[in-house]
Amino acid sequence: xxxxxxxxxxxxxxxxxxxxxxxxxxxxxxxxxxxxxxxxxxxxxxxxxxxxxxxxxxxxxxxxxxxxxxxxxxxxxxxxxxxxxxxxxxxxxxxxxxxxxxxxxxxxxxxxxxxxxxxxxxxxxxxxxxxxxxxxxxxxxxxxxxxxxxxxxxxxxxxxxxxxxxxxxxxxxxxxxxxxxxxxxxxxxxxxxxxxxxxxxxxxxxxxxxxxxxxxxxxxxxxxxxxxxxxxxxxxxxxxxxxxxxxxxxxxxxxxxxxxxxxxxxxxxxxxxxxxxxxxxxxxxxxxxxxxxxxxxxxxxxxxxxxxxxxxxxxxxxxxxxxxxxxxxxxxxxxxxxxxxxxxxxxxxxxxxxxxxxxxxxxxxxxxxxx
Amino acid sequence: xxxxxxxxxxxxxxxxxxxxxxxxxxxxxxxxxxxxxxxxxxxxxxxxxxxxxxxxxxxxxxxxxxxxxxxxxxxxxxxxxxxxxxxxxxxxxxxxxxxxxxxxxxxxxxxxxxxxxxxxxxxxxxxxxxxxxxxxxxxxxxxxxxxxxxxxxxxxxxxxxxxxxxxxxxxxxxxxxxxxxxxxxxxxxxxxxxxxxxxxxxxxxxxxxxxxxxxxxxxxxxxxxxxxxxxxxxxxxxxxxxxxxxxxxxxxxxxxxxxxxxxxxxxxxxxxxxxxxxxxxxxxxxxxxxxxxxxxxxxxxxxxxxxxx
Numbered sequence: 001x002x003x004x005x006x007x008x009x010x011x012x013x014x015x016x017x018x019x020x021x022x023x024x025x026x027x028x029x030x031x032x033x034x035x036x037x038x039x040x041x042x043x044x045x046x047x048x049x050x051x052x053x054x055x056x057x058x059x060x061x062x063x064x065x066x067x068x069x070x071x072x073x074x075x076x077x078x079x080x081x082x083x084x085x086x087x088x089x090x091x092x093x094x095x096x097x098x099x100x101x102x103x104x105x106x107x108x109x110x111x112x113x114x115x116x117x118x119x120x121x122x123x124x125x126x127x128x129x130x131x132x133x134x135x136x137x138x139x140x141x142x143x144x145x146x147x148x149x150x151x152x153x154x155x156x157x158x159x160x161x162x163x164x165x166x167x168x169x170x171x172x173x174x175x176x177x178x179x180x181x182x183x184x185x186x187x188x189x190x191x192x193x194x195x196x197x198x199x200x201x202x203x204x205x206x207x208x209x210x211x212x213x214x215x216x217x218x219x220x221x222x223x224x225x226x227x228x229x230x231x232x233x234x235x236x237x238x239x240x241x242x243x244x245x246x247x248x249x250x251x252x253x254x255x256x257x258x259x260x261x262x263x264x265x266x267x268x269x270x271x272x273x274x275x276x277x278x279x280x281x282x283x284x285x286x287x288x289x290x291x292x293x294x295x296x297x298x299x300x301x302x303x304x305x306x307x308x309x310x311x312x313x314x315x316x317x318x319x320x321x322x323x324x325x326x327x328x329x330x331x332x333x334x335x336x337x338x339x340x341x342x343x344x345x346x347x348x349x350x351x352x353x354x355x356x357x358x359x360x361x362x363x364x365x366x367x368x369x370x371x
Numbered sequence: 372x373x374x375x376x377x378x379x380x381x382x383x384x385x386x387x388x389x390x391x392x393x394x395x396x397x398x399x400x401x402x403x404x405x406x407x408x409x410x411x412x413x414x415x416x417x418x419x420x421x422x423x424x425x426x427x428x429x430x431x432x433x434x435x436x437x438x439x440x441x442x443x444x445x446x447x448x449x450x451x452x453x454x455x456x457x458x459x460x461x462x463x464x465x466x467x468x469x470x471x472x473x474x475x476x477x478x479x480x481x482x483x484x485x486x487x488x489x490x491x492x493x494x495x496x497x498x499x500x501x502x503x504x505x506x507x508x509x510x511x512x513x514x515x516x517x518x519x520x521x522x523x524x525x526x527x528x529x530x531x532x533x534x535x536x537x538x539x540x541x542x543x544x545x546x547x548x549x550x551x552x553x554x555x556x557x558x559x560x561x562x563x564x565x566x567x568x569x570x571x572x573x574x575x576x577x578x579x580x581x582x583x584x585x586x587x588x589x590x591x592x593x594x595x596x597x598x599x600x601x602x603x604x605x606x607x608x609x610x611x612x613x614x615x616x617x618x619x620x621x622x623x624x625x626x627x628x629x630x631x632x633x634x635x636x637x638x639x640x641x642x643x644x645x646x647x648x649x650x651x652x653x654x655x656x657x658x659x660x661x662x663x664x665x666x667x668x669x670x671x672x673x674x675x676x677x678x679x680x
Contacts, residue, residue, distance in 0.1 A: 003444055010474025014460065014467070021462040209458025212422055212529075213475045214447045 004362075007215035011223025015197065019227055029193055030235055033185040037178070037239055041247050044177045048134035050078040053100040054092045057082060061109035067120070070146055071102065076138040089123065099125040100135050112150065167252065167335045174247045179330040180303040182239050183265070183323050188294055190232040190266060191273040194224055195286040198277035217362040225270045225358075232266055233259075243334075252337030258330070261343060264350035265326040271357025272322070278364040297323035325350050373436055375400040375527050375558035376421060380430035383416055390416045392581040393430070398560060398574075400526070403553050405572030406562040407668065413581045414562040418529045421560075422450055434527055448476065451525035455532040457516035461505030465496055465515055468504050469522060476523035490518040494548065510541025517548065521557075528552070530561045534568065546571055566665045577668055584671055589664060597674060598667040603627065604642045605662045609635040610655035623648065628670065637666065 019026055053071070057064050071077045080098060083089050089101040101123035111118035122139045126132045148157065168175045201207040210220060236259070243249050251258070272293065280286035298304060300314055301323035307315060318324045325346035332338035340347075374397035383391040391413045398404040408414050419425045421432055423443025432439040434446045459468055469490065473483045491497045494514040499507060504515060513533060520528060530549075534542045546568070549559055561572065569575050569589075576586040585592055592598065599605065610616050613636050620636060621629045625644025629636055637660070640648060649657055662670070 006477070007475045010471050013474070014463065014471045017463055017467060018460070204458075204461070205454060205456025206458045206460060208454060208456065209452065210475070211424060212447065212450070212452035213472070214444065214477065215475050 004216040004218040007219035008223045011220055012226045015224050015227045033189050041178050047173050048131055052080045052098045053077040054098040055082050056089045056103040058106045059104045059108040063109040063112055064104040070142045074138050093125050175249050178243050178247050178249050179334040180327045183326045183330050186236055187269045190269045191290045194228045194270050194273035195277040196283055199280050199283050199286040217365050221274050229266050251334050253333035257340050258333045261329045261347045264347055264354055267354030268322040268350050271354050274361035301327050303327055378432045381427050382429045384428040389581050394583045400558050401553050401556045402573045403559040405569040405575040407569050408578035412578045449526050451520040451528040453516050453520040453530050455535040457512055459504040464501050466500045472519040472522045494518045509537050527558045532562055570664055592667050593662050598670045602642055603639050604659050606638050606640050607635050607658050607660045608655050
């Protein structure tokens with residue numbers, strides 16, 4: 001057992017020297033996740049606001065203008081002007097100038113006054129399903145409120161639902177997405193750093209030299225994991241700081257619990273990086289493989305899509321993706337103020353995954369160096 | 372005293388491919404053993420097997436009496452290895468490279484410092500102590516690589532094409548170093564492409580297509596019957612404009628091999644045809660010579676190729 005870990009300290013010291021010497025890689029590694037955090041943090045906003053909308057108001061009455069005001073007041077629709085014909089309304093949507101078209105027919109006001117049903121046409125561009133769904137919901141809501149106001153002259157609603165959104169009262173997208181983004185960025189950076197460091201040794205022939213020395217497979221791997229793990233941990237702190245200060249995402253739980261539960265995730269992604277390094281001959285290959293881990297981590301981890309809505313096969317895949325568990329931890333602590341007692345299960349799963357990953361990397365490494 | 376390196380009917384297969392076929396040899400302590408052969412003939416594979424990195428398919432071997440099948444971990448502590456890639460960290464300084472390998476071999480404290488001074492003095496690389504390895508010339512890189520490979524005072528050192536791409540002065544400096552170390556009892560196993568280097572070795576083995584086809588001291592190899600077929604003589608033909616004459620001479624009756632050697636042509640000729648050759652090439656001076664090591668290996672290789680066909 002002892003000889004498996006042989007050489008850990010010299011490897012660790014040497015790797016720290018590499019990190020300090022190779023300024024380019026260091027800056028790249030630390031700066032890139034920051035830049036991405038800014039880019040994606042500001043770009044991702046799933047709350048639908050100010051959807052460009054054009055209007056064909058054939059009624060041109062006080063009632064039709066009142067309805068349009070209601071639409072505008074919803075904040076979902078941004079009225080971007082009037083058109084004069086139904087064709088022009090369709091054309092504006094097709095050209096992408098507007099995503100929603102509202103047509104109020106000539107007889108709108110008359111039907112309202114008669115007490116018959118007035119129809120309002122709302123055309124919605126379905127090419128973005130989230131926008132479409134939100135637009136339809138809001139339009140229906142606007143119509144419903146306007147109808148109720150019509151039938152209930154007193155203005156008192158019989159039922160008033162008062163939704164209270166816990167943990168993220170303003171339903172800011174940033175609060176939901178930035179904590180997950182922290183996990184994704186941390187994963188990409190960490191995998192890349194350690195995999196490239198290992199593959200560099202292979203390319204330069206130093207790995208061949210090391211296999212001729214008494215260095216044990218775990219001595220080499222853990223010796224690399226310590227400095228890169230420390231680097232990634234520092235980056236995590238920096239990213240969390242930016243999240244708090246720039247994106248104003250409040251951390252409801254205990255930061256130290258968050259940092260503690262980040263360690264098993266770091267262990268897992270470092271192990272994953274090492275597994276990748278045994279599969280890649282060149283740095284370019286390692287880069288591609290590392291990038292290949294991003295897509296499943298983004299789409300199947302619950303970062304963007306709800307795991308509950310996935311077909312069983314994808315649910316199963318998401319269960320073996322480390323990011324799934326880490327994002328659960330991040331959101332739990334940051335958004336809901338959860339503690340160790342609530343999140344020990346994902347923490348344990350990640351720890352087990354990490355150990356399995358390192359054992360696998362060591363096995364692959366030993367088998368490979370023989371060949 | 373048993374031999375420092377022993378290969379006993381070593382056979383190594385990768386799937387269907389036999390990389391090393393039934394190779395046996397023994398290298399005595401303090402000897403410099405040269406190992407020649409074209410690329411892909413199995414030289415590096417044998418080194419890997421002897422260092423315990425590869426389990427031989429059959430056969431066995433030992434280093435300093437340790438079994439290569441069982442004592443791999445122990446063997447590594449007593450063996451130094453240097454490849455043509457050198458295995459240096461170019462962004463670390465000379466001193467840091469040496470410190471790293473000392474650490475890896477578990478040498479620490481006073482002992483590490485003392486040993487570091489020793490290898491620095493031996494290789495003469497002290498003056499570049501704080502220079503990055505990547506900024507050294509090829510020759511100095513090679514000396515640093517050797518310093519790293521012997522930091523743990525190994526009794527046996529494997530050098531895998533140590534002088535590929537190194538200028539002649541640096542090559543000679545390296546060989547001087549090897550001789551000094553071998554004088555101290557260190558055993559060297561050196562693979563090379565260079566015939567002049569092979570000629571410096573105490574004994575030479577020639578591996579071709581996974582088989583060890585010849586082994587011995589240089590004079591022994593020169594007298595090898597396989598390299599001097601019955602009824603043939605090795606001759607030097609000193610002739611004006613030798614390069615232009617090479618092709619015509621190759622086609623003369625009784626000439627088996629011919630190649631340019633400086634200003635003249637070296638050939639393997641049938642002894643019975645010598646008189647006819649002399650009269651045919653009136654302007655040439657023809658003398659019988661000893662075969663060079665290169666002549667020996669080329670003749671051996673041709674014979675194997677012919678036998679294979």
